[in-house]
Amino acid sequence: MALKTIDNPGVAWQEHIVNVPPLCPRTGNPVEGSTITIGYQPDTRLLEVYSLRDYIAGFAGSESVRDLEQLICVVAHDCRLALGVPVVVQGNFVLHIGQTVICKIWN
Numbered sequence: 001m002a003l004k005t006i007d008n009p010g011v012a013w014q015e016h017i018v019n020v021p022p023l024c025p026r027t028g029n030p031v032e033g034s035t036i037t038i039g040y041q042p043d044t045r046l047l048e049v050y051s052l053r054d055y056i057a058g059f060a061g062s063e064s065v066r067d068l069e070q071l072i073c074v075v076a077h078d079c080r081l082a083l084g085v086p087v088v089v090q091g092n093f094v095l096h097i098g099q100t101v102i103c104k105i106w107n
Contacts, residue, residue: 001058003082004051008042015039016052020093021060023071030068030093030101038079040087047079068093069103076107 020034036056038047055078059071068091076089090104 001051001055003055003078004048005045005082006048008044008046011042011046013039014042014046016047016049018052018056020071020091021057023059023061023068025061027096029095031096033094035092036072036075037090037092038075038087039089040079040083040085042083043085045083047082068101072103072105073107076105080107 016038018036018038019032020030020036022028022030038052056075072089072091076087079087079089086107088104088106090102093101093103095101
């Protein structure tokens with residue numbers, strides 16, 4: 001699924017919090033309550049919310065991106081390409097083993 005953008009009517013900061021589906025078919029991690037937050041200072045474009053939701057959901061069961069750290073790197077890279085501005089991406093991943101892993105990247 002490709003990320004889409006829309007015209008920026010003048011927003012100075014945009015932040016999206018998107019639910020993350022289970023990525024690993026073996027463990028089912030991450031579990032419900034896991035999110036990715038994408039923040040950026042937009043120029044002329046904003047991420048379109050429905051394509052962003054579908055883009056993140058598309059990683060469920062992926063053979064190419066299965067670990068949490070790789071997911072935020074790929075998301076940051078793709079968002080920066082779509083927007084043409086630096087982004088901050090943070091994953092808050094709840095695991096079956098009673099841990100939450102927080103990963104952040106500035107790209």
